[in-house]
Amino acid sequence: MTDLTTLLEVGGPVAAIGGGAAYTRAKHPGVYWSTVGLPISTARLLGSYSSVMEACGLTVAPSRLRVLAVKATTRREVRPVPPRRGIIRPTSTGLRIRLRLAPGQEPADVAASAERLRHAWGVHAVYVSTVKPGVVELRLVGFDVLRRVRMPRKVATGLLKVPVALRGDATLFVRDYRAIPHQLTLGATLSGKSMYLRHLVAGLARQPVALVGIDCKRGVELSPFAARLSALATDPEQAAELLPVLIQEMEERYELIKSRQGLAPATPDEEITSDVWGLPEDERPVPIVLFVDEVAELFLVATRKDEERRDEMVTQLIRLAQLGRAAGIYLEVCGQRFGAELGKGATMLRAQLTGRVCHRVNDEASAKMALGDIAPEAVSAACAIAPESPGLAVAGDSSGGWSRIRTPYLSLGDAAGICRESAHLVPDLPALKPFRLDVPVRPVESPAPAVQPRPVTD
Template identity: 90%
Template sequence: MTDLTTLLEVGGPLAALGGGTAYTRAKYPAVYWSAVGGPISTARLLSSYSSVMEACGLTVAPSRLRVLAVKAATRREVRPVPPRRGIIRPTSTGLRLRLRLAPGQEPADVAASAERLRHAWGVHAVYVTTVKPGVVELRLVGYDVLRRVRMPRNTGSGFLKVPVALREDAMPFVRDYQTVPHQLTLGATLSGKSMYLRHLITGLATQPVALVGIDCKRGVELAPFAARLSALATDPDEAAELLPALVKEMEDRYDLIKARQGIAPDTPAEEITSDIWGLPESERPVPVVLFVDEVAELFLTATRKDEERRDEMVTQLIRLAQLGRAAGIYLEVCGQRFGAELGKGATMLRAQLTGRVCHRVNDEASAKMALGDIAPEAVSAACAIAPELPGLAVAGDTSGGWSRIRTPYLSLGNAAEICRESAHLVPDLPALKPFRPDVPVRPTETPAPAVLPHPATD
């Protein structure tokens, strides 16, 4: 009986502690990392840094001066020299430290050993970035941050910058329209493409930007945001009227820029510009972001008349993609399927879309169309996205870089409410007034009186 009591007194708290730790690790990984995982990984890193670097081939032979100094001071063996390690900085998702590379090393050497470092220090992933020549930063991620997305507090948002997702290295994925003016976003049904679109619209809704939508699914995706939209087309016929108006707006802005360039010869060079951002703020037109949902609907035709309309719309989209950046007009093209078989102009339009985001797709050809020309190795990553992970996507651009991202959940009601609250920010663009969507007026509930009236009787 005494042994059983001792076992319960000792084993009970240990079992409760172990169970609580396992539950916290599964349900609250950030808390587990801060309390348990981070200190353990830090201890591993400090105790095994030199041996791990040597095992990964990241050491170099010591200099002659070092050899002489060691032999003069001690009789121990002179070991190879690892990269000099900086201060370890803990974060809510992992660790950061900088390495000063030894002569003859390059960042690619450290990046090639990232998987070995991950196993040696017991973390989820290791990412290597170059800070400056000779210095790299190791970003150690302690757990899978994409399983339950929590956006960091400092997201780097700003004018025409929208933090829409979290990258696999725990950094925010920011959609910067001035750096990447046009983007192609693909995703099958229930892949999270609509959630990505909601974050973009709500992020831009609070900024002085004109939002224009083309939603050929009768407006079911973009109509909830009608209060903040400057124009909305819900079928190909309306899109065929809206696109020429946007092209005309772009041409008018180019005339404004050219008029500014034709000023007196003694004008300072900094006042001469080739885009709207060099214009004085009082003369600068408001930026326009065009959202095209289900772009394949613009390419599909049934009759010869539809083919003529399709060719005109595709030509106008390509013109906007080629010339729109300088005029402050940006494209966000979305769809479930995008390929050369859509017809004339599809490949040419894709070539103008610098940014690429590919959610789960139904065929490899769509993933290749989105990512194959910029990062062929990202195609397999996009095809491996499971249906159980909505919002997970592969993002890349024409620089060749790519990463996995995941969009946090945002309900349609909350997104629509944000657009209604920012409806006063809709800019005045006369060219788009005929296409302004009708915003239904929400019925106001009349509060019931505290005292019910009673009719007077004789």
């Protein structure tokens, strides 16, 4: 009886603690990391740093001065020298540590050993980034932050900057139209492409920009946001009428820039500009973001007349992609399928779209079309996205870098509500008024009086 009591007294709390830790790790990985994972991983890193670096081949032979100093002061064996370690900085999702590389090492050597470091220190992932020449930063992620996406509460935003997703290294993925003017976003049905588009529209709806949409699925994707859209085309026929208006708007803005350049010789250099952002704020036209959903519908033709219209629209899209940035016009081209077989102009349009986001696609050719020309190794990562992970995507740009991202859930009703609340921010662009949908204004229900009035009797 005494043994049973002792077993219950000792084993009960141990089982409760173990079960609680397992539950917390599965349901609340952030809490588990802060309480259990962080101390364990820090102890592993401090205790095994030198041996792990040596096993990964990240050490160099000691200098002659170091060898002489060690032999003169001690009799211990002279070991290879690992990169100098900086201060360990814990975060809510992992650890950050900077390494000063030894002479002869390069950041690619550390990046090649990231998988080994992950297993040695018991973390979910290790990412390597260059801080400055000779210094790299290791970002250790303690758990899978893309399984349940939680955006940071405090997000630094600005004009034409929209935080839309979370990266695999727990940093924000911000869609910055000033840095990457045009982007191609691909994704099959139920891949999360529409969710990504909702975040973009909802984020831009609160900013002083004009939103224009071309939704060839009869407007089912963009019509809920009509209250905030300056123009919306719901079929190829309307798109063929809208695109020339945008071209005309772009040419007028170029005329404005040219008139500004015709200044007197004594004009200061800071007043000379080559785009709308160099104009004075009171003269600067409002930025325009054009969303094109189901871009493949613009390429498909059935008759010779449709083919002529298609060629005109594709040419206009290419012109907007080539010249729109300086005029403050930006493109967000979306679709389920995009390939060279769509027809003339497809690859030329893709070449002008700097940013690329590829969700789960139904064929490898679409992933290659999105990422193959900028980051070939990202194609396999995009093809490996499972249907059970909607919102997961691979993002890249023309610099060759790429990363896994995932968009948090945003309901269509919430996104539409944001657009209705921001309807007063729709800019006045007379050329686009014929293409704006008439959105009925919802009547405001007056609250019932707290005290019911009584009729006056004689």
